[in-house]
Amino acid sequence: MSTVRATHASHIVLPENVTDKPTVCSFLIGHFKQIDATVWQQRIMDGKVHWRDGRLITLDCTFVPRERVYYYREVAVEKKVPFAENVIYEDDNIMVAYKPHFLAVSPSGQFVNECLVNRLRIKTGIETLVTAHRLDRATAGLMLLSKRPEQRHLYHDLFKYANITKHYQAIARLTPELYQQHQQGELALPLHWTVKNxxxxxxxxxxxxxxxxxxxxxxxIELIGVKGEFGLFRLSPITGKTHQLRLHMHSLGMPLVNDRLYPTLLDRCDDNFKQPLQLLAQQLEFTDPVTGIEHKIATKALDIDALIDKTIEII
Structure with missing residues (x-):
């Protein structure tokens, strides 16, 4: 099988409480149980595992507690995501970038090079870029990244302690009741819901x-526009639970267009780049914890007519 190696090394700190692994190789085999022992042996023999200072680790290298071991993840050849990321804002400490649909944020699972962090490191030459929060691979929109790893926790805490305001936009099919109200001219916009569960x-x-x-x-959640059977929504998560907005829209009887998880988990298949999840992280508002600058950063708002026309064509 053809494989691709990650551009940047991952690392693991050898723990102090391990006493039954005499070599680095035996530890890696025991720790990463999902990877066959022969794979680690071959990686080491191929010079793909090394110490912090660059010295190669051999099959008989002794396990040294608290030392860092660097290695390169390998997966089956990745499919290119045919959409471009771009930098929306940048200063000495942070970068805010637009992540397209289908692109992973960081290396994980079967994605090592086709991810936002790797693309931006290559594009900007800033090897220290790290993300301050997460965004589903299926979701497009704004990502806040820290240029200085020692400051990352300060920006992560904006999200952890809800000191940042996030606004999303989404498209969903209206409930029959809302659609009927719209058809009868009785639907007053914006229409607002507070969802807690x-x-x-x-x-x-x-x-x-x-x-x-x-x-x-x-x-x-606000319904801010309607075309045909579809609505354009403004979503403002106060908390940050995984898949929160997707679940909350589903709970209102209006699951997002092209959602492969909710309400029905669809069979795993290759990405259909013509059917992205209709969810966009559109705006971030926060006070920079390092500089004190007040930021209100947004991507281009969704064009309801153009986007819903396209959505109607592909669903």
């Missing part, structure tokens, strides 16, 4: 579900 892990584990109990999620 408890979100927990689903089955399979990469999905989420709404459960009984005290709410741990909160979104403010």
């Amino acid at each position: 408890k979100i927990v892990k689903g089955d399979p584990s990469f999905t989420m579900k709404i459960a009984d109990g005290e709410a741990n999620s909160h979104s403010e």
Whole structure:
């Protein structure tokens, strides 16, 4: 099978509490159980595993607690995502970039080079770029990145402690009741919902579900435009649970167009680049914790006529 190697090395710190692994190789084999032992042996023999200072690790190198081991992830050849990222804002400390649909944020799973961080590091030459938060691969929109790893926690805390305001835009098919109101000229916009409920892990584990109990999620949702059977929504998550906006729209009876998880988990298949999830992280508002600058950064707002025309064609 043809494989591709990650452009940038990953690393792991050898733990202090391991006493039954005499060599680095035996530790890697035991720690990464999903990777066959022969793969690690071959990587080491091919010079793809090394210490922090660049010295190559051999099959009989002794396990040294607290030392860093660097290695290069390899996966089957990645399919190129045919959409471009771009930098919206940049200063000495941060970068805000637009991530297109289908592009992973960071190396994970079967994506090592086809991810936003890797593309931006290559494009800008800034090897220290790290993300301050997460965004689903299926979702497009704004990502905040830190240029200085030692400052990353400051920007991550904006999201952790809800000190940043996020606005999304989305398209969904209206409920029959809302569509009828629109047809009769009785639908006054904007129409607003406050959604609060408890979100927990689903089955399979990469999905989420709404459960009984005290709410741990909160979104403010507005219907701001209508064309035909479809609505354009402004979504403002107050909390940041995984798949929160997708679940909250589904709970209103209006799942997002081209959502492959909710309400029905569709069979795994290759990405259909003509059918992106209609969800966009459109605006970020925050006070920079380092400079004190007040930021209000946005991508181009969705064009409801053009986008819904296109959506109607492909669904």
